[in-house]
Amino acid sequence: MIMQRVSSSTTAFPTTAVPAAPIGMPRAATPSAQEGVLIDRMKASETIEHITVLNASPRTWRTEGYDVGAKYVIDQMTALGWEVHIEELPASGFMARGIVKNVIATRPGTAVAADRKLVVAGAHLDSVKNGPGANDNASGSATLLELAKAYEGIDTANDIKLIWFDGEEAGLLGSTAYAKAHAEDAPRTIAMVNMDMVGSIHGRVGYDLGLKTGTAAVSDALKGVQLRTGLTAVEYAERHSRSDHASFDKAGIPAIDFGVSVKGVEQDDPYYHSPKDTVDKINPQVLEGYGDLIAVTILELANRSTRW
Ligand SMILES: [Zn+2]
Numbered sequence: 195m196i197m198q199r200v201s202s203s204t205t206a207f208p209t210t211a212v213p214a215a216p217i218g219m220p221r222a223a224t225p226s227a228q229e230g231v232l233i234d235r236m237k238a239s240e241t242i243e244h245i246t247v248l249n250a251s252p253r254t255w256r257t258e259g260y261d262v263g264a265k266y267v268i269d270q271m272t273a274l275g276w277e278v279h280i281e282e283l284p285a286s287g288f289m290a291r292g293i294v295k296n297v298i299a300t301r302p303g304t305a306v307a308a309d310r311k312l313v314v315a316g317a318h319l320d321s322v323k324n325g326p327g328a329n330d331n332a333s334g335s336a337t338l339l340e341l342a343k344a345y346e347g348i349d350t351a352n353d354i355k356l357i358w359f360d361g362e363e364a365g366l367l368g369s370t371a372y373a374k375a376h377a378e379d380a381p382r383t384i385a386m387v388n389m390d391m392v393g394s395i396h397g398r399v400g401y402d403l404g405l406k407t408g409t410a411a412v413s414d415a416l417k418g419v420q421l422r423t424g425l426t427a428v429e430y431a432e433r434h435s436r437s438d439h440a441s442f443d444k445a446g447i448p449a450i451d452f453g454v455s456v457k458g459v460e461q462d463d464p465y466y467h468s469p470k471d472t473v474d475k476i477n478p479q480v481l482e483g484y485g486d487l488i489a490v491t492i493l494e495l496a497n498r499s500t501r502w
Contacts, residue, residue, distance in 0.1 A: 195330060195390050195436050195459060196363055197467070204434045204456050205405055223424030228348050229490045233423065235344035236485035238478035244270070244336035245393070249328045249473045253321045255361040256292060263319050264297050267339065267358050271299045274342050276356070283375050287365030294360040294368040299342065303496065305351040312353045312379055313495045314447075315341065315387040315488070316369065316438055318362030325471045329463050331362070333476060334389035334453070337485050344489055350496035352384060359438050362390075369438035373445045383447045384495045385412075385502075388439035390453040392484035393476035394462035399483040400428040401452045404443030408433060411502040412448055419494050425487045430455040448501055452488055 225233065244266075253263040264280060271278040278299040285294045297319065303310045317334030321327025338356045345354070361367030373380075391397075403412055413429060420426055434440075434456040439449035454462045465471040 195454065196365065204432050206431050207408070207433060223422060225423040225490070228493060229423050231348065232344050232489040232493060233425070233486045236340055236482060236489050238482035238485065241336045241340045241481055241485060242473065242476060242478065244339050245328055245332040245473050245476060248332040248335060249326045252323060252326050253319055254323045255294070255320045255364045255367065260295070260320055260360065263335070264295060264358065267297050267319065267335065270339050271342060271356075274346065276301055276342060281372070283371040285361060285367035285371035287367045287370055289365035290367065292367070294371050296360050296368045296372055297358040299356045301345070301354045303352040303354070304349045309499060310352055311499065312355060312383045313385060313387070313492060314355045314357060314383060314442065315389070315492055316357040316359055317389045318360075318368065318438055319358035320360050320363055320368070322363050322467045325467060325469045328471050328473045328476055329393050330391050330466060330471055333391060333393035333481060337389050337392055337481070337488060340485060341489055341492065348493070350493065351499070352496045354492070354496055362438055366438055366441055369441035373441040377445065380445050380447055384498050385448040385450060386439055386442035387488060387492055387495070388437055388449065388451045388453075389484065389488060390437040390451065391459075391463060392453050393481040394454055395465070395475045395477050397454060397462040397477060397480045398428060399426065399480065399487060400430055400455060401450055402430040402433045402455065403451070404439060404449035405433045405435060406443050407446065407448040409502070412450070415494070415502045416450065416491065419491055420487070423490050425483070425490065427487055432456045450491065452484055
């Protein structure tokens with residue numbers, strides 16, 4: 195998540211959160227067989243192993259540390275059988291301009307090409323200069339890797355693209371450049387699911403919707419997924435444009451941002467943007483709670499033929 199900026203818009207929306215239950219203590223619910231498999235497979239212990247590797251050094255935009263992180267992602271995704279590559283694009287934002295190197299992995303859906311839609315799930319791989327970025331955002335990057343593994347043998351109708359964005363901390367550079375370069379994909383994109391800071395030490399499982407695209411229908415659908423699976427989360431009243439979901443929201447693609455609330459960053463993670471943002475501060479229960487909910491949300495989206 196980037197620092198607050200003058201032009202950043204934040205708007206409060208009235209929301210009704212699903213009644214809170216302790217993380218990992220589902221209420222009576224009937225997840226589908228595939229949802230059950232995904233929930234079972236998303237394991238914080240394995241996500242933390244990826245964070246530990248990614249956490250070896252800062253992964254700042256335009257540094258060798260970023261390239262090392264990107265290579266790790268490519269090696270992991272290649273081993274899992276996904277098509278994966280680095281896409282270099284020129285980028286410009288409100289803070290900087292330059293080349294970004296997003297890592298993009300694709301898995302084709304099973305629907306016939308004419309009917310096939312797209313779901314994008316993303317996390318920024320880069321970190322700030324003065325910290326290794328375990329929570330911000332090796333947590334989201336590692337969750338994407340675990341998602342790829344959890345989906346082994348679980349086919350979906352729609353294509354799934356997993357994207358590790360570059361240059362988020364330099365002003366959403368990677369996602370801005372991606373959304374611009376792939377504007378032709380926007381009409382067939384069901385939604386973009388972002389994950390940023392999903393292992394906060396004092397955190398909880400929560401999400402906010404796109405400023406422009408977050409409708410009551412999207413909100414209701416997300417709550418429906420929670421009621422069916424027994425997983426719980428808070429929908430934040432404040433929506434913001436401080437992470438990569440904003441680049442898709444601006445392009446009219448329904449965007450869901452899993453992670454800290456805009457007001458709760460420092461409280462949830464006192465190590466935010468500091469050298470102390472290290473893997474030992476990751477909260478495994480929070481990390482697994484996010485992983486479970488993100489996995490089943492993507493399953494719902496990846497089998498839909500229309501937007502909510
Ligand atoms: Zn950040």
